[in-house]
Amino acid sequence: MWWIIISLILIGLILLVLEILVIPGAGVVGLVGFGLMAAGVWMSYTNIGTMEGNIVLLSTIGINVVGVVLAVRSKTWNMAMLKTQNTGKVNLVNSQTIKVGEKGVTISRCVPMGKALINGEYIEVSAQSEFIDEGTDIEVFKVKGNKVYIKQIQK
Numbered sequence: 036m037w038w039i040i041i042s043l044i045l046i047g048l049i050l051l052v053l054e055i056l057v058i059p060g061a062g063v064v065g066l067v068g069f070g071l072m073a074a075g076v077w078m079s080y081t082n083i084g085t086m087e088g089n090i091v092l093l094s095t096i097g098i099n100v101v102g103v104v105l106a107v108r109s110k111t112w113n114m115a116m117l118k119t120q121n122t123g124k125v126n127l128v129n130s131q132t133i134k135v136g137e138k139g140v141t142i143s144r145c146v147p148m149g150k151a152l153i154n155g156e157y158i159e160v161s162a163q164s165e166f167i168d169e170g171t172d173i174e175v176f177k178v179k180g181n182k183v184y185i186k187q188i189q190k
Contacts, residue, residue: 036082040075044095047071048102128181133158137175138188144169151185160185 050068058064072095080088132154139153147162151173160173163186167173177184 036078040079040083040091043071043075043078044091044098047073047075048098051099052102128158128178128183132156133175133178133183135175135178139173139175139185141167141169141171141173141185145185151183153183158183162186 047068047070050064050071054060054062054065054068076088076092076095079091133156137153139151139158141149141151141160142157143149145151145160145162145167147164147166149160149162149167149169151158151160153160153173153175160175160183163176163184165187167185167187172188172190173185174188175183176186
């Protein structure tokens, strides 16, 4: 009977560790792991006795606490976290420098979003309805919030 109890608790502990470090999701694996540990403790109370059940319960809690302490001290969480920083920025349009009617040139293909050089500033722009190739002369026809809408200048 002891081997069933120990197996349930160990499998439950392994599932909890997998839930925290490996398996992303809604916590189903962690709940199953917790349930297996609870079933192991319950079986120890019902089949072996109250004193042994208390020992199994305290041992299970102790193993979990020691596991958490060791994980925090060994920097295990650093392996599960991303360390890169987002260096992107929001398109901040200066309404004094970018106005309707301003002219510029695309520096990337606009399909329909792309980048353009307008008044010496690199701006993320949105084409009116067509695709605009790189190096094409463009004109701003609408500025709304932080979006700049462009159209191709017909030659």
